[in-house]
Amino acid sequence: MDHFTYRGGRLHAEDVPLEEIARAVGTPAYVYSTATLERHYRVFAEALAGLPHLIAYALKANSNQAVIATLARLGAGADVVSGGELARALAAGVAPQKIVFSGVGKTAEEMRAGLAAGIRHFNVESVPELEALDGVAQAMGRVAKICFRVNPDVDAETHEKIATGKAETKFGVPIGDAPALYARAAAMAGVEPVGIDVHIGSQLTGLHPFESAFAKVAALTASLRAAGHAISRLDLGGGLGIPYRASNAAPPLPFDYGAVIRRTVGHLGCEIEIEPGRLIAGNAGVLLASVIYRKRGADRDFVILDAAMNDLVRPAMYDAWHEIVPLQEPAPGAAIAPADVVGPVCETGDIFAKARDLPPLGAGDRVAFRSAGAYGAVMASEYNSRPLVPEVMVSGGEFAVIRARPTLEEMIGRDTLPPWIEPARA
Template sequence: MDHFLYRNGALYAEDVAIADIAAAVGTPFYVYSTATLTRHFQLFDEALGFADHLVCFAMKSLSNIAVLRVLAQAGAGMDVVSGGEYLRAKAAGVPGDRIVFSGVGKTADEMRMALQGGIRQFNVESEPEMVALDAVARSLGKIAPITLRINPDVDAKTHAKIATGKSENKFGIPISRAREVYALAATLKGLKVVGIDVHIGSQLTELAPFEAAYAKVAELTEVLRADGHQITRLDLGGGLGIPYERSNAAPPLPSDYGAMIERTLGHLGCEIEIEPGRLISGNAGLMVSQVIYVKSGEDRDFLILDGAMNDLIRPAMYDAWHDIIPVVEPAPGTEPARYDIVGPVCESGDTFAKAREVAPMQPGDLVAFRSAGAYGAVMASEYNSRPLIPEVLVHGDQFAVIRKRPSYEEMIARDSLPEWLD
């Protein structure tokens, strides 16, 4: 469910016409719905009502601090994977005891930052990281709460670039070595083991891989408790997918996911943490672009947009599908036209869709990319010296720019000349 609907032939974000935002801020831009963000968070929060729990938003999917503030006010914690994300979470008003620090390459400076600023736990990915964290914590006279991320060797059956739970992936500690690594952790005075962490991948559209991984976590919990470890918290990661292509079957609901967690792990009496990103933010955002030209090729027609792969890289990087719809609703019975929908960047990879059927379009028409809230703005770049595009937040009948488009002058001014070129 989202809050982007046609009214009287015009696409709206909640109670704001998309065309009005375009007139105010120019195109392309991202727009997010407060109502959708909070509704999706609440679905996860309700799904875990059977246990003490914390839903931590995976802010790598969307890290604008206004969005983070919306979710924090709704009760979310944050899952961060860098020092920059940690500082963004704090800037959004998230207390340290609601921030979980994940990621395979935490530096000593990042560890120090989080220990001094407050942290709920570190999800430790390797023995070298664990030893480094112990040294940093002891140097500060602090105890670092940790879970160890266990790689369960479960095939998530998702895109190879976003699978994280197989033995060949770079993430986590092999489950076969878990007991010895937990034994080592127990000897390090700067650490306190609080639980187990697992995350097998992103954009999963069925529950079976989750259940297979969580069954292994349940068994490991019993084994580690028998070894004398206090396992009180299970961090189950994120990864539940969204229906990018409307014709596809819908992925499981958060309620189904919560019921599976209760069935698999509820008997252990642990606090449950999950870290959804895409299912909270994906359908809460659109990218809006304008048609520059309609070009006739040898055997196809092209819609050339002012949005490009540097603004939304998912199609170029993952061959990802996004529904692309006109901002003005087509009249009933309108026959679709077929286009390759492309951007202006000098790359053949700057293609959003091939042979896509949409309503016939003209230069100046606006189109919206659905399900663009996750891994859209956060992965954008200034390739081809194209300024980052604005982000807009809608709340009811109000909207505000929450990241402005930099001017060319501001973008160029970040470069500097060495003195020998003056």
């Protein structure tokens, strides 16, 4: 569910017409709904009600300060994968004891930052990382709480670029190696194993992969406890998908996901941690764009937008589908015809949709890409020297710019000339 609906023929974000935002800040622009973010957090909380749990929002989905702060006010923690995300979480008001540090390539500097902040724990993904963290923690006079991220070799049945639970991926340690690794960590002075972490992928549209992975974690928990390890936390990752395409079967609901957790690991008495990102932020945002031209090709029409692959890379990177809708609701019976929706970037791959059935769209018309709140602005770039897209947040009948579009001067001004190049003179 989201809060982007047509009212009186105009697409709204909560109580604000999106056309009003487009006029105020220009396009392309991202727009987020506070009510949708809050609702999605609460449905996860309801799904885990009665279980000791932490919902650690995955910042990689959308790391704008306003988004993080909105969720932190509701009690959310944060799953971070870099020193930059750690700094963002702290700056937005996430309590350090609710921050989990994941990722396969943590540097010593990032480890020191996490330890200095007093974060909840690190998810360790390799022996070299374990040894490095032990050394850093001892040098600081600290003890780092850790969970090993185990790789259960479970097929997440999702896009290959966002599947993380198979043996051939870079993530985690083989689950069969876990007993020896926990024994090794228990003998170290700078780390303290407290739980198990697993994350098998993103945009999962079925529950079976979760059930398989969590059952393996339950068995490992029993085995490690029998060996004397105090396993009190289970970090089950995120990955629950969202309905990008209305014609596809709807992914499972958080309530059903919670039922799987209860059924597989709920009896173990562990605190459950989950790390949703996409399901919280995805349908809470749209990308606004304007039509520059409509062009007739040899055998098709092209709708050329002012948004491009540098603003929303998912279609180019993952062949992802985003519903594209006009801000002005089409009249009943409006002609529908196929067109390729493309951006102005000088890449053949700058395509949002091929042969998409659309109502009539011409120069100056505006559209919204639905379900763009996750992995949209965070993955944007300045390719072709296109300034980053502004971000706007709506709450009820109000809206505010939460990241401004940089000017060309600001963008270019970040570059500096080396001393052997004299500045050009007019």
